[in-house]
Amino acid sequence: MTDSPWTRKDLLGIADLSAEEIEHVLDTAESFREVSDRPIKKVPTLRGRTVVNLFFEASTRTRSSFEIAEKRLSADSINFAAKSSGLLKGESLVDTALNLQAMAPDLIVIRHGHPGVPHMLARRVEAGVINAGDGAHEHPTQALLDALTIRQHKKRFEGLKVSIVGDIEHSRVVRSNVLLLGKLGAEVTVAGPRTLMPVDMESYGVRVVHSIEEAVRGADVVMMLRVQLERGARMAFPSTREYFRLFGLTRERLKAAKRDVIIMHPGPMNRGVEIASDVAEGRYSVILEQVANGVAIRMAVLYLLSGVHQEIG
Amino acid sequence: MRLLISGGRLIDPGQGVDDELDLLIVDGRVEKVGKALKPGRGGETLDAEGLVVTPGLIDIHVHLREPGQEYKEDIASGTRAAAAGGFTAVACMPNTSPPCDNRSVTEHIVKEAARHGFARVYPIGAISKGQKGEELAEVGDMVGAGVVAISDDGFPVMSPELMRRALLYARHFDVPVIQHAEDLGLGTDGVMHEGEWSTRLGLPGLPGAAEDLMVARDLRLLEETGGRYHVAHLSTAHSLELVRDAKARGLGATCEVTPHHLLLTDREVHDSGFSTHTKMKPPLRSEDDRQALLAGIADGTIDAIASDHAPHHADEKDVQFSLAPFGIVGLETTLGLCLDRLVRPGLIELPRLVELLSTGPARALGIAGGRLAPGDVADVTLFSTKRQMTVSPARFESKGRNTPFAGWKLRGRPVATLIAGRRVELG
Numbered sequence: 001m002t003d004s005p006w007t008r009k010d011l012l013g014i015a016d017l018s019a020e021e022i023e024h025v026l027d028t029a030e031s032f033r034e035v036s037d038r039p040i041k042k043v044p045t046l047r048g049r050t051v052v053n054l055f056f057e058a059s060t061r062t063r064s065s066f067e068i069a070e071k072r073l074s075a076d077s078i079n080f081a082a083k084s085s086g087l088l089k090g091e092s093l094v095d096t097a098l099n100l101q102a103m104a105p106d107l108i109v110i111r112h113g114h115p116g117v118p119h120m121l122a123r124r125v126e127a128g129v130i131n132a133g134d135g136a137h138e139h140p141t142q143a144l145l146d147a148l149t150i151r152q153h154k155k156r157f158e159g160l161k162v163s164i165v166g167d168i169e170h171s172r173v174v175r176s177n178v179l180l181l182g183k184l185g186a187e188v189t190v191a192g193p194r195t196l197m198p199v200d201m202e203s204y205g206v207r208v209v210h211s212i213e214e215a216v217r218g219a220d221v222v223m224m225l226r227v228q229l230e231r232g233a234r235m236a237f238p239s240t241r242e243y244f245r246l247f248g249l250t251r252e253r254l255k256a257a258k259r260d261v262i263i264m265h266p267g268p269m270n271r272g273v274e275i276a277s278d279v280a281e282g283r284y285s286v287i288l289e290q291v292a293n294g295v296a297i298r299m300a301v302l303y304l305l306s307g308v309h310q311e312i313g
Numbered sequence: 314m315r316l317l318i319s320g321g322r323l324i325d326p327g328q329g330v331d332d333e334l335d336l337l338i339v340d341g342r343v344e345k346v347g348k349a350l351k352p353g354r355g356g357e358t359l360d361a362e363g364l365v366v367t368p369g370l371i372d373i374h375v376h377l378r379e380p381g382q383e384y385k386e387d388i389a390s391g392t393r394a395a396a397a398g399g400f401t402a403v404a405c406m407p408n409t410s411p412p413c414d415n416r417s418v419t420e421h422i423v424k425e426a427a428r429h430g431f432a433r434v435y436p437i438g439a440i441s442k443g444q445k446g447e448e449l450a451e452v453g454d455m456v457g458a459g460v461v462a463i464s465d466d467g468f469p470v471m472s473p474e475l476m477r478r479a480l481l482y483a484r485h486f487d488v489p490v491i492q493h494a495e496d497l498g499l500g501t502d503g504v505m506h507e508g509e510w511s512t513r514l515g516l517p518g519l520p521g522a523a524e525d526l527m528v529a530r531d532l533r534l535l536e537e538t539g540g541r542y543h544v545a546h547l548s549t550a551h552s553l554e555l556v557r558d559a560k561a562r563g564l565g566a567t568c569e570v571t572p573h574h575l576l577l578t579d580r581e582v583h584d585s586g587f588s589t590h591t592k593m594k595p596p597l598r599s600e601d602d603r604q605a606l607l608a609g610i611a612d613g614t615i616d617a618i619a620s621d622h623a624p625h626h627a628d629e630k631d632v633q634f635s636l637a638p639f640g641i642v643g644l645e646t647t648l649g650l651c652l653d654r655l656v657r658p659g660l661i662e663l664p665r666l667v668e669l670l671s672t673g674p675a676r677a678l679g680i681a682g683g684r685l686a687p688g689d690v691a692d693v694t695l696f697s698t699k700r701q702m703t704v705s706p707a708r709f710e711s712k713g714r715n716t717p718f719a720g721w722k723l724r725g726r727p728v729a730t731l732i733a734g735r736r737v738e739l740g
Binding site: 015092093094112114115116117119120123134135136137138172175198199200201203204 | 511628633
């Protein structure tokens with residue numbers, strides 16, 4: 001790992017990364033994977049480094065995943081949740097950033113409901129900033145862990161048929177994923193109700209369809225997205241019952257996919273809305289592998305952004 | 314008092330003049346335009362060699378923020394910005410605090426503007442009381458105090474009934490109704506133009522159709538009511554087409570565009586890394602829209618270029634994109650931007666630009682100015698098409714620093730303004 005192509009201070013989005021950088025993160029994550037299989041799941045890599053987890057939006061999965069990754073790398077981590085942060089007391093984001101900066105953390109992991117907030121923070125602090133999801137904009141570590149999972153199963157991306165189905169409009173996961181998969185040469189299809197499809201989605205160079213049957217047909221990978229009822233998806237279709245009838249992934253519908261298809265979901269799932277329970281838990285599902293890979297990806301990202309690899313080099 | 318402006322290139326779209334001509338001003342009015350004039354006994358001479366001399370530029374869409382939001386701008390700083398930008402007159406929108414929906418606020422604005430004297434200020438009164446979109450404001454009373462147009466700018470007139478009554482009622486006073494054309498029922502949470510870039514950035518979109526719907530509705534009403542209707546900061550290809558069609562049918566419709574809609578697109582939100590200086594209403598639109606607007610200034614459909622000067626405090630803009638207020642300043646950048654990015658590349662000729670910045674705005678509002686014929690009040694702007702300027706917000710006269718054009722190097726800049734023959738000194 002001495003000839004690292006990684007020189008970035010921040011990980012704000014997949015949009016900024018080259019294919020080479022993406023592959024490098026995936027390779028680095030592979031090397032961290034075995035740490036989680038040890039009886040004592042800890043390496044001293046980030047000992048003495050401070051990581052702040054700044055979550056302005058509720059998150060269980062992503063936050064725990066980052067926290068576990070930090071602890072397994074021996075970093076000192078501190079959590080700020082929205083409820084206890086100054087922002088709710090009226091402190092501006094800029095002041096929050098300046099205060100954090102004054103405490104000299106090495107890395108800041110931020111989740112925020114508004115697009116662009118990690119970018120704003122990154123301009124204000126010397127610490128490396130990791131975007132753990134900014135509104136409907138990007139969620140780069142999710143796309144990276146998805147890619148790691150796909151690579152483990154399919155060994156390649158070039159020409160791979162990946163279909164992403166569901167509430168495209170409100171999803172940061174889909175935006176990071178279409179960027180990443182496009183850079184690595186996969187053939188991406190996005191599918192969803194017309195009322196949940198943002199305009200000009202084709203500009204990403206993806207195929208846009210409006211039926212799940214069409215999306216699943218011949219797919220190597222089917223990635224289901226959560227319908228984000230809390231973000232206004234409710235106005236986009238009459239009922240979750242009708243949504244499931246039109247766009248839910250069922251065993252029947254899955255038959256049209258490739259025989260070795262894998263089913264992914266970034267979680268949390270609405271069972272019976274976008275995916276049937278038996279599919280979520282069925283033999284094609286790699287949903288829990290995604291979660292396991294999440295820890296490895298976040299270890300890799302924390303490691304690369306900490307600059308430790310360059311000090312070793 | 315006699316003043317001779319000599320040796321400049323005089324462009325007066327009001328009379329179709331574009332020539333090397335001297336301009337003699339006596340007691341604040343144009344005395345004579347001609348070759349090799351003399352200032353006469355006791356007269357002064359202003360050497361305009363190498364400069365362009367035009368009727369005073371008029372910005373018909375600015376926010377001076379006084380009364381009530383003086384931390385953003387006040388009449389003194391806003392009119393200083395106007396003078397620094399080459400404008401001799403501005404028309405200010407009524408969305409102050411309290412709003413300019415009654416005579417006493419109008420009188421305050423008129424009095425303050427006269428006291429400072431950096432630029433003429435034409436107040437625009439509110440259409441509705443409190444700009445609430447419910448009942449008509451006392452338009453007649455405000456016109457008596459100096460209001461030259463009515464608008465609920467910032468708050469589109471959503472009720473078709475109110476808009477119909479406003480158009481009818483405004484006819485009594487022969488003032489135009491200026492609409493911030495946006496159907497708020499479409500793209501309600503939007504913060505940038507709906508298109509490829511809103512999709513990529515995950516930001517809620519403001520569809521162009523929201524503007525088109527409102528312009529279409531209003532023009533249909535105008536057909537019934539007669540009178541004058543002006544579209545503020547028109548931004549889409551479709552609504553421009555609607556105005557073009559309305560004009561062809563002889564309706565009293567006019568429109569303005571801003572420099573930022575002519576020069577930037579929604580892509581700028583991405584390229585600037587979510588800079589809140591790319592957030593305004595209407596939002597920066599698509600490249601197709603921009604091209605249509607450029608065609609509209611060239612073919613004469615568009616009557617005026619207006620800055621929509623909207624100063625905000627730095628603290629208000631230094632927040633996450635979604636929460637930042639809409640708007641950018643423009644008084645001190647408009648002329649330079651237009652000279653460098655519209656005239657220099659040949660998109661329009663210089664006389665056409667002068668028309669868009671003086672004669673056109675004067676005509677749209679029905680105010681004096683935009684012409685330098687003998688007997689006219691001598692409001693004059695002098696500018697250079699050769700001198701360079703770099704947009705430096707820290708040196709603005711405006712209190713607002715919120716511009717996406719910081720650092721732009723422009724060829725062409727204002728040099729001086731005269732109001733009634735007296736040179737404006739910022740000191």
